[in-house]
Amino acid sequence: MNKISPLAAMEMQGASISYNGKPVLEGLDFLISEKKVTGIVGPSGSGKSTLLRTLCRMNDRVPGFHVQGRIRVGGKDIYEKGMDVYHLRRKVGMVFQSPCVFPKSIFENVVFALKRLRPHLKNEFAHIAEQAFREVFLWEEVKDRLHKPASILSLGQQQRLAIARSLVIQPEILLMDEPTSSLDPESSEAIEELIAELKTRHTIALVTHNLSQAKRVADDLIFLRQGRIWESGPTARMFENPSRPETRDYLIRRTDLEFA
Numbered sequence: 001m002n003k004i005s006p007l008a009a010m011e012m013q014g015a016s017i018s019y020n021g022k023p024v025l026e027g028l029d030f031l032i033s034e035k036k037v038t039g040i041v042g043p044s045g046s047g048k049s050t051l052l053r054t055l056c057r058m059n060d061r062v063p064g065f066h067v068q069g070r071i072r073v074g075g076k077d078i079y080e081k082g083m084d085v086y087h088l089r090r091k092v093g094m095v096f097q098s099p100c101v102f103p104k105s106i107f108e109n110v111v112f113a114l115k116r117l118r119p120h121l122k123n124e125f126a127h128i129a130e131q132a133f134r135e136v137f138l139w140e141e142v143k144d145r146l147h148k149p150a151s152i153l154s155l156g157q158q159q160r161l162a163i164a165r166s167l168v169i170q171p172e173i174l175l176m177d178e179p180t181s182s183l184d185p186e187s188s189e190a191i192e193e194l195i196a197e198l199k200t201r202h203t204i205a206l207v208t209h210n211l212s213q214a215k216r217v218a219d220d221l222i223f224l225r226q227g228r229i230w231e232s233g234p235t236a237r238m239f240e241n242p243s244r245p246e247t248r249d250y251l252i253r254r255t256d257l258e259f260a
């Protein structure tokens with residue numbers, strides 16, 4: 001029952017999450033496989049963001065937040081006493097719905113975390129930053145204005161910048177909470193292509209309301225409903241042959257509506 005799965009980048013066993021004594025998610029049992037994209041879908045308020053934030057201990061300071069059960073990242077229980085949260089932050093990067101750029105230059109945004117976490121690499125910052133910009137297909141668009149404020153970039157460029165900023169610390173895992181919901185179709189497509197490329201080196205958990213996107217980019221799917229994992233499994237199977245009628249209703253009816 002409490003076996004650690006070798007290919008699980010992240011895993012919960014019998015986990016429950018509550019705010020102020022009120023359970024939001026209960027009886028969570030799942031594993032997220034290495035170097036795959038796992039989509040997390042479900043109605044608004046079903047706990048998708050809470051789940052992601054729990055996986056990188058981002059809710060530690062939220063008053064009334066409580067977790068129970070086993071929550072492992074890379075085989076280690078991340079809520080164990082004495083757990084090094086800074087080590088976890090280097091392992092797990094997070095990308096938010098609205099591009100989170102700092103009021104600094106394009107270059108400074110990307111080297112921000114490096115300055116704090118890898119100061120000894122100072123002489124290599126320019127090279128590492130260039131690699132990260134190239135990885136998110138942003139280099140050609142920014143190489144001549146690296147020291148201009150990041151705020152001059154379009155939203156889609158800002159989101160790629162935010163992803164580049166997460167990548168410089170070489171996290172094994174990327175948690176993305178609706179990364180394309182504030183973007184136009186072209187920028188969304190660019191991020192989707194980027195996700196497909198990134199999964200060759202990273203494990204990705206992607207929260208999305210866009211079911212066609214989940215179908216296109218997620219290898220596995222977790223469907224949250226009424227505070228539980230209603231169903232999970234390979235994305236193709238979930239869409240083609242869901243086990244529960246509510247899954248069919250949510251995935252298939254909503255995907256049809258997106259195309260209507």
Ligand SMILES: Nc1ncnc2c1ncn2[C@@H]1O[C@H](COP(=O)(O)OP(=O)(O)OP(=O)(O)O)[C@@H](O)[C@H]1O
Nearest residue numbers: 019020024042043044045046047048049050051062
């Ligand atoms: N800081 C908080 N304090 C108390 N309750 C919270 C807090 N954050 C979230 N909740 C509650 O937990 C539940 C799940 O919220 P969460 O933001 O995880 O949902 P979600 O699935 O991400 O929704 P959406 O699709 O709208 O982003 C909701 O009922 C929400 O009101």
Ligand SMILES: [Mg+2]
Nearest residue numbers: 048049050177
């Ligand atoms: Mg959310």
